[in-house]
Amino acid sequence: MTHQSTLGPSKTLARTLSITAAGALTALCGLAGCSDADDAQSAVREAGRSFSSVAASDPSSHAQQNYLETEKLVSEFIDSEDAYGEAAAVSLALSKLGQASLASQEASAAETTALRRARVIRGMISEWLTMTAIAEAAGTFDPSEEISEINELIEIRREDIQRYEQLSQQIESEIGQHESRIAELRQQAAEEKNQAGGLELQMPSVSAAEAAEIAQRVREHTLRADQYEFEAVRLEGMADQRRPEAQEINLNLERANSQIDLLEKAAQELRDREQSSQDDERLARQSMQAAAERIEEAVSGYTQFREDEVRSANERAISLARSALTALRDANDVTRQIATLTQASVQQTLAECYARQAAGYAEEALLYRGLQEAGLSNQWDQMIESARQAQSEARESANQAFL
Numbered sequence: 001m002t003h004q005s006t007l008g009p010s011k012t013l014a015r016t017l018s019i020t021a022a023g024a025l026t027a028l029c030g031l032a033g034c035s036d037a038d039d040a041q042s043a044v045r046e047a048g049r050s051f052s053s054v055a056a057s058d059p060s061s062h063a064q065q066n067y068l069e070t071e072k073l074v075s076e077f078i079d080s081e082d083a084y085g086e087a088a089a090v091s092l093a094l095s096k097l098g099q100a101s102l103a104s105q106e107a108s109a110a111e112t113t114a115l116r117r118a119r120v121i122r123g124m125i126s127e128w129l130t131m132t133a134i135a136e137a138a139g140t141f142d143p144s145e146e147i148s149e150i151n152e153l154i155e156i157r158r159e160d161i162q163r164y165e166q167l168s169q170q171i172e173s174e175i176g177q178h179e180s181r182i183a184e185l186r187q188q189a190a191e192e193k194n195q196a197g198g199l200e201l202q203m204p205s206v207s208a209a210e211a212a213e214i215a216q217r218v219r220e221h222t223l224r225a226d227q228y229e230f231e232a233v234r235l236e237g238m239a240d241q242r243r244p245e246a247q248e249i250n251l252n253l254e255r256a257n258s259q260i261d262l263l264e265k266a267a268q269e270l271r272d273r274e275q276s277s278q279d280d281e282r283l284a285r286q287s288m289q290a291a292a293e294r295i296e297e298a299v300s301g302y303t304q305f306r307e308d309e310v311r312s313a314n315e316r317a318i319s320l321a322r323s324a325l326t327a328l329r330d331a332n333d334v335t336r337q338i339a340t341l342t343q344a345s346v347q348q349t350l351a352e353c354y355a356r357q358a359a360g361y362a363e364e365a366l367l368y369r370g371l372q373e374a375g376l377s378n379q380w381d382q383m384i385e386s387a388r389q390a391q392s393e394a395r396e397s398a399n400q401a402f403l
Contacts, residue, residue, distance in 0.1 A: 089327050090342060096324035097346050100317050104353055107313035111360045114310050117302045118367045124298060125374050128291040132375070135284035141277040143270035150267045157256045157263070164253045171246045178239040185232035192225035292376060299371065299378075306364060314357045321350040351401035354394045361391035 196218045203211045324346045365387035372380035 089329075093324040093327035093342050093346065096320050096327060097342065097349060100320035100324060100346070100349050100353075103313065103317035103320055104349060104356075107310070107317045107353065108356060110305075110310045110313040111356055114302065114306050114360060115363060117298070117305065118363055121295060121298045121302060121367060122370060124291060124295045125370055125376075128288060128295060128376070129374055131284045131288040131291055135281050135288060138277040138281035138284060141274060143274050147267050147270050150263050150270075154260055154263045154267075157260045161253060161256045161260075164249050164256065168246060168249045168253065171242050171249065175239045175242050175246065178235045178242075182232045182235050182239070185228040185235070189225040189228035189232065192221045192228065196221035196225065295371070295376060296378075299367075302367075303383075306360070310360060314353060314360075317353045318350060318357075321346050321353060325350075347401045351398045354398035354401055358391050358394035358398055361387045361394060365391060 199214045199218045199221070203214050206214065325343065328343050328346070365384050368380050368384045368387060371378065372384070
């Protein structure tokens with residue numbers, strides 16, 4: 001059988017306990033046949049008035065002092081062999097119960113503070129995990145294979161360029177040779193035509209026989225001029241046929257150079273991304289280290305806080321509740337019914353203290369498990385086992401107290 005953890009007695013519960021205590025003590029005085037002159041009766045009644053005062057005011061303001069004064073007031077009478085001794089024992093138990101209730105509130109506040117600290121640490125864990133993911137993602141970026149493939153393509157394009165340049169030079173050389181030869185042929189044709197023209201100018205001034213001879217020579221010069229011109233035209237046609245091929249090769253050269261530029265830019269972008277990734281990884285790992293140090297400091301503070309503040313507050317509340325139970329052992333006959341009711345209230349307070357303590361240890365174990373799963377180094381197994389063992393013991397004590 002298990003029970004849900006609570007935050008401990010509230011101020012309303014403390015006031016209710018005080019009212020119940022005041023009424024119970026009044027009844028005790030009646031059962032005992034109290035006399036106004038009796039010191040024990042006076043102490044018990046004073047205890048009742050003290051509890052009534054606590055019930056009528058804010059329990060947190062003067063309750064602790066009233067409970068302590070009441071405890072001191074009735075302590076000397078608990079050994080009496082009459083109803084007053086039993087009444088004093090119940091008064092002492094109620095005083096202890098009131099103190100336990102206040103201590104339980106303090107323990108609840110300490111547990112709440114510890115819970116807030118645990119939530120802060122969980123936020124730090126999330127930050128550390130984020131930085132870890134960034135660092136791992138940045139660290140896995142390796143463009144070497146892609147860059148190698150790009151370099152292979154660049155090398156192929158450079159070989160193409162070399163081949164295109166050789167073809168271009170060859171064609172340009174052929175065209176240049178044709179153009180040079182064409183110029184020579186046209187020069188020769190022009191000379192032949194000039195000679196033919198000069199001979200024609202002589203024909204009117206010579207005899208018919210000489211003119212016929214000159215005409216033959218003119219035809220020879222003209223024929224050679226035509227042959228030179230024909231050859232020039234033929235070579236010009238051959239040159240014109242190679243020019244489109246040369247233009248296409250030049251376009252291929254430009255395209256290959258452009259592709260190399262693009263490939264080199266792509267490779268540089270990959271190298272830049274690699275450098276950026278390395279920078280991101282370095283910064284992320286620095287942030288990881290800083291986050292891990294903050295977590296270590298926060299966990300140390302959390303563990304110390306639970307060990308000192310939380311544990312001390314819980315143990316004080318539990319100790320006071322157990323002291324109340326011890327005081328009730330002296331209430332047997334006249335006060336048995338009231339003592340039984342008081343004992344039930346003490347057991348409930350004690351159960352709540354243990355249940356709250358068990359919940360705190362469970363939260364502590366969960367936090368350590370989260371730190372372990374996040375990959376942060378520490379002796380988490382030992383710490384988890386210790387917290388779970390303490391949780392189990394506190395839960396069992398809570399179950400026994402509730403029963």
